[in-house]
Amino acid sequence: MDKPFAITLDPGSSLANHTGSWRTVKPVYVDRLPPCNATCPAGENIQGWLFHAESGDYEKAWRVLTENNPLPAIMGRVCYHPCEGACNRQHVDAAVGINSVERFLGDEAIKRGWKFEKPAAKSGKRVLVVGAGPSGLSAAYHLARLGHAVEIHEAGPFAGGMMRFGIPKYRLPREVLEAEVARILELGVVLKLDAKVADIRATMTAGGFDAAFLAVGAHIGKRAYIPAGDATKIVDAVSVLRSMEGEDKPLLGRRVVIYGGGNTAIDVARTAKRLGAEESIIVYRRTREKMPAHDFEVEEALQEGVMVKWLSTIKQAGEGEITIEKMALDEKGFPQPTGEFETLAADSVVLALGQDVDLSLLDGVPGLEIKDGVVQVAPNMMTGHAGIFAGGDMVPSERTVTVAVGHGKKAARHIDGWLRGEAYAPAPKHELAGIEKLNPWYYSEAPHTVRPTLDIIRRQSTFDEVQGGLDESNAQFEARRCLSCGNCFECDNCYGVCPDNAVIKLGPGKRFAFNYDYCKGCGVCVAECPCGAIKMVPEEI
Amino acid sequence: MLKQCEGSHAVAEAVALCRPEVICAYPISPQTHIVEGLGEMVKSGELKNCEFINVESEFAAMSVAIGSSATGARTYTATASQGLLFMAEAVYNASGLGLPIVMTVANRAIGAPINIWNDHTDALSQRDSGWLQLFAETNQEALDLHIQAFRLAEELSLPVMVCMDGFILTHAYERVDVPTQEQVDAYLPPYEPRQVLDPKEPVSIGAMVGPEAFMEVRYLAHAKQMQALERIPAYAAEFKAVFGRDSGGLCHTYHADDADTIIVAMGSVLGTIKDVVDEMRAAGHKVGVLGITLFRPFPIHDVREALHRAKRVVVLEKSLAVGLGGIVATNVRMALSALPIDVYTVVAGLGGRPITMRSLHALFRKAEKDDLDPVTFLDLNRAVVDKQLAREKATRRSGPIAENLLRDVGVVAAKIA
Amino acid sequence: MSFQPVKFYQTGTFTVGNRLLAPEERSVQSSPRRFNSLNSGHRACQGCGEALGARYAIDAAMEAAHGQLIAANATGCLEVFSTPYPETSWQIPWVHSLFGNAAAVATGVAAALKVKGRKEVRVVAQGGDGGTTDIGFGCLSGMFERNDDVLYICYDNGGYMNTGVQRSSATPPAARTATTMAVGDEPGNPFGQGKFVPAIAMAHDIPYVATATVADLRDLEAKVGRAMEIHGARYIHILVPCPLGWGTASNETIKMARLAKETGIFPVFAAENGVVTEVLKIRHRLPVEEYLKPQKRYAHLFGKQPRVDVIARLQALADRNIKKYGLLDGGAN
């Protein structure tokens, strides 16, 4: 074709015009830290395992999960899931039911008998773990996977620690506990029961251990002075719950009063109900808002007929009855006595006022620092005594199972580093993917899935598990509700919205790249990225 | 085949013989009979492979033509007067894009005051539009020029305007020789566009061109138009070979070789002038005629060649460059630059005013005596004009001119002039 | 417990699940297939809504026409930024003639194709709101009335942005432009009767009329696709925010289009043979302020004395659209 000069032009010739030169800021693809991962006390890569779960690859999901936490079935039941509290999805509709999916994976693993991979090589080092609670088990698991020979010395007759002696069956069926403990032991971890360590240094020398992780927990119930006649039965919550694991169940009578406001108080009250108590009354000095116990547990307890006397303290316990004094909150919100009294019928009083740690095994170990009844540890979980690490309830902490598991993992990694004579340095964390970094418009409404709960009659009479699990379909649905905060999920938005066609699609699984020859730096891709995986950075000029 | 028919009909037949593929038009007197004829031929199926589009304005007419021509279809339209002005923007665009559209302009005056009768103001207003402009003297020539126009347009890839006097030719019944389809096919090959919109070879037509190249683009448009000056005589010769008729060309002389006084004109008035010249020759006057067929590009050398021996040149034109005088005359003067020849401008026949032999006789005789003003308005009703001028001088609010004049002219207007 | 059905506002916004979709369904925004009819290297402003809209509209048309497409373009931003000598961004046969004649030029192209028997080749005409609703309106209406086989696409950014943001008949009331400055008692563009060309197109009873925005490119593609299934005169009116003329940040282009739809300011619907057949519902209804506030062209409404009266009138216009086109779920009308 003979084209008139200048008036008629060859197709697509504008490629010669590199409009990228107009740019003063440029978009770059980033990975940001999802809030769920950021808040998980056990340091789980939640978004990572949800990804495999929503693709239906539950085993892969479970394996990714257990890289950080060996107890998903337990976590899926007892964890207070701060992850869900942080989940950005709550700004779209409701938080992703991470905990329920975790439980589904845990249960799947048990059902299908998935095992952990044994370590490739042995390190030749021996590590002593004292206490088979969540922290100890977690440490043992991680140490074992790192190739160390691990021996757990447990004072009690069973493994599990507070998971067994503190958490009632109806929240954590024992077979679940057993299964997850057994799986850890299959890694070659040696568990010695009824093996109370009296002197840590002696035990270490005797066993030729290179390092020790102490996680003895806090099992000594705090007492409070209550004037009482001999006839009155006063027991502590820990022993009540512990005795639930033994042959003869505790005899608390028809009317049980529980003193305290923590989760343990709730556990005992609900246990008492199930043991047949007609009245199970919690006496707590403050209001419900102030109560440390988790609200959903209080709610469940009330549903089950547990009663609560708010703003009350026990003044004295007499023959079949107790006297309580009404309290009033002062302007600072502290309860003050009012001088008003009331009597309650009570066959027994259970004190749920918190627990202390039995530190006897540390007697005479130099360098240790003990404060407020707990052992102080460095950021690497090591005590003042080289080679002796500690975690769980015996160190300053929130005293939850998840925190304990986190301690175990953290300690294990540092112990491993310490054993190899180098300091373990965790990978630097990405910037947080807060909701302000997301564009939630692109997420369709998908209300979260409610887990089934046991009917009230059976909850009051039996120790059957109260909360059910998800089935495959709704577990996957729940997993798919994940927004993939901070990490590209290849939605094509950036590719789609670029007015300059300067986004290159690298193909499924390969994400995208910018063609900076033509990108003018308008930032539309950043504004329209649903998950906040692109950010603008100034050009060096 | 010889026929006694209306000029518009003759042109319609000629256009049909050229196998146009798209015809679009908007009605305006005196162009209507041409497109009515073509519309009927398309509807009846007499003219095949042709789309006839009734558009909503002349602007749209030329725009549709631009689209179809750019897509490689042989395209025709027709207009006149106000219509030509209304499409002016697209007229320039068509030539700028180099699209070989053929358009008939049935020459008519431009208002206000509105006037449907013949003069050349409309076509000449577009003289710089980049279109080639041909002026027909007779209906036979109008017919012939359309056939040549398509050939010319498509060879040069430039649009061509064929101008014929409104009513005087378009509505005149006279004898024409209508060629056969075989003759036309032999003369006019199928349209092969230089550039075409086709997914097979995508191009962008109509780019924005800045100062860095615009001068060149315009120069090329000029150079391309100038090529027509060489091509047209060749096409006219070829035309004669096929049709056996002298038609078209650049310009034509009549008794000019030995003439002291040469009358220059365009279009149908040449016939009347020739009759006058014959009578004057018979009476021993050395007068001759130069008829300009091609006004754009202006055949500057041929005009000079034809006129350089004359003592004086009288340019009689149906147009007025208000504030200057003649349009054609200005062009002729340029052709005669540096020659010692008087060029008189005579503005005649505006808005359909008849140009009579009687007036021409008087005019030419005055010219021979060099007794003409540089710019003369033929048969101007002085009395009426002076009256109005006086009126305007007397009072500012002298009222609408046209209405005043009609009142002055009075009943005469109702009579035939 | 059974799987809950989920309403998809965009394909795959189930999010992470998006990774599982077949490649052609994966995008939440648009088809990953590309002709790049409008190629990179064009000179549109940063964040140009028209560049985005045009690329998708023409690509979708190309897809539907199997690559056999010719475009006629009116004068305006799109024409200027896409074809400044010596480069063009168009990869399809494209012609620019004048400001006011794109529809007629397209008619000519279609006529030529018809007479040449090139049935496979389709024709689109495109222009901005000035070239469509003002100077090109006569040709547009003529093309509609003759039902010529042309798809006309109007990219509406509400003004003559190419010449420096002057007022067009598509400029919304109260908006500031260079010829309707934010001064005097009634600052900005006066409240007229409005000129909603999609409705005028429907009044021609042409086979297909649709509106769309660059906030939902899937919808835009689908509408162009539908239009291309039909022969005869078709019209698609696309809202394309202009950062320059609206006084918005270059990265807010899509957001503004989304807000226009969500507030009811711009109804998104399709109509066949003069009857509305499809309406894109408002997902989260918002007051017009949400749409107006980010735009500097409305800044005068939010000064020391906010012009609540004017804002109320604009809200009334949005409410009228919502009622007229049934933009809310449960189709109020």
Added chain:
Amino acid sequence: MFQVRIHGRGGQGVVTAAEMLSIAAFEEGRHAQAFPSFGSERTGAPVVAFCRIADKEIRLREPIMEPDALIIQDPTLLHQVDVFAGLKRDGYVLINTSKSFEELGLGDFLKDWHADRLCTVAATELARKHIGRPMPNVPLLGGFAAVSQILKLESVHKAINDKFAGKVAEGNVAAATEAYAIVRREMEEAVHA
């Protein structure tokens, strides 16, 4: 060159008459040029059309100001328009009327004119009779062929068949023929008077 001017009103087929005259001449192998007075004709308005007939090419484009013949399709124009303007001495005049020249008040104006060049024919009546419509133009052409003797009646018939077809053509042929006969009779009477 023979020049004819036809006067009538819009809607009376004045222009068509001129065109048919030119066709008739063409049929006889002569050159002819017919053209209207280029008005924007409206029904009822005075209209003029022209026809030139010659043996060589006609180049002249001016209106006919000195006609050799006049056809007046509507006698009411006589007092409205200067229909006789420029009429050559002893030019032919054919008027569509049932009245005589005296009755039309033209006696003095046309006295000592060749009497056989002044004819009238009630063409409108003939048209009603043969075509069913008051279209005087074609019958007048028949009469004109008779009075002017520059055209054969057959040529007029040919022109009629060129312009019209079927019943209309037949009716017009009949009307023209009768008009021709009537005028010839008038002329003979005039000569022998």
